[in-house]
Amino acid sequence: MYIRKINEDRLRVAIPLTSTSGKIRIKKRTMLNEYGIPVATCQVPFSQSCYVEWQIGYDVPVKDTEKLKLSTLPELRFVGANGKEKSLYELSEYVFYCAKWGFIPRERLCKLAEELSGLKREALFDAHPDMAIRRRNFVEKEINGISFWATTLEYPLIVRKLGAFEVFAEIITREKQRAVGVQPMLYLCFPVTELHAEECLLGRTAKSKEYADFVVNRDNASVFLEILKLFGMLSENHRRDVLSIINIILGQLKS
Numbered sequence: 001m002y003i004r005k006i007n008e009d010r011l012r013v014a015i016p017l018t019s020t021s022g023k024i025r026i027k028k029r030t031m032l033n034e035y036g037i038p039v040a041t042c043q044v045p046f047s048q049s050c051y052v053e054w055q056i057g058y059d060v061p062v063k064d065t066e067k068l069k070l071s072t073l074p075e076l077r078f079v080g081a082n083g084k085e086k087s088l089y090e091l092s093e094y095v096f097y098c099a100k101w102g103f104i105p106r107e108r109l110c111k112l113a114e115e116l117s118g119l120k121r122e123a124l125f126d127a128h129p130d131m132a133i134r135r136r137n138f139v140e141k142e143i144n145g146i147s148f149w150a151t152t153l154e155y156p157l158i159v160r161k162l163g164a165f166e167v168f169a170e171i172i173t174r175e176k177q178r179a180v181g182v183q184p185m186l187y188l189c190f191p192v193t194e195l196h197a198e199e200c201l202l203g204r205t206a207k208s209k210e211y212a213d214f215v216v217n218r219d220n221a222s223v224f225l226e227i228l229k230l231f232g233m234l235s236e237n238h239r240r241d242v243l244s245i246i247n248i249i250l251g252q253l254k255s
Helices: 091-100 106-117 218-234 236-254
Strands: 002-006 010-016 024-028 050-054 059-061 077-079 085-088 139-143 146-150 157-161 168-175 182-191 211-217
Touching: 002 211, 010 091, 077 236, 085 091, 085 236, 091 211, 091 218, 091 236, 106 218, 106 236, 168 218, 182 218, 211 218, 218 236
Parallel strands: none
Antiparallel strands: 002 010, 010 211, 024 050, 050 182, 059 085, 077 085, 139 146, 157 168, 168 182
8 A cells, every 4th residue: 555646635545456465455244243255356346335454554664675665754764662663654654644734733643642651551452351362161062973172262353433434443353473472453444435446436346456545634634643543552562653653743743
C-alpha cells in the first residue's frame, strides 16, 4: 500500500484488489459478527457484503530499501523499540499529513502522547486478561473410529467502530509467526464501497493487478488518529514506537 497521490487536502492511498496474501485481503460477510471469507475477486463480482481487511502498519525499516521507496517521508526516522532504524510509513504518514493540514490539532497529538505515557503496563492489550488466549480442558472424543484428546482454543477479538463511518478496527490475539509467544494484531476493516475506482466495483470482477484508492481527508482524519491510539495500547513496544512517531510529527509541526 502506498500513497499514490497527494493533494493539498487529501491523500489517495492505492489498495490492491486482487491480493490473496499479504497485508490486504478482500473478504465477504453479511454481519459484523460473522467470520469473513476471502473472495477471489477476479472470479467473484464485488457486492455490498465485500469489505477490505487491512493489517495496516505504521513504519518501515530503513534497511528494507524496496519498501522504503513506498514511503513519502523516508527522511523522517526513529529508532524502534526493537532497535531498528525506521521511517514513517502508512498510518504514520496519514497522521503526519492530517496534522500538517490542520485536520488533527496539535493539542490532540499532545493529549494522546500523555494518555499513552500514563497507561499502566497491565492495561496494555498484550497483558490485559480480557485479551488472553484461552484453552478448554481436554476431553476424549472419537472421530471416524479414532480416539482423540480434544480441546478448543479461544482467540479474543475486540471490535471498535471508528466515528460515524462504516470503518472498524479489529484487534485479535494470535501466536507470533516468527517468534515465541503471542501478540495482539490490529486490522482496519471497511466496505469496498469506500474505495474509488475508475469503474464502479459493485457487480463486476477485479481486473488483473487492479488497484483502487482509499481517500484520507478532513472527514476521516480522526479515524487514523484513533487507530494510532489503539496501536499504542497493543504492547509496550507498540507504545514506545507510537510515542516516537508522535514526537517526530510534533517536531515537524514546529518547523
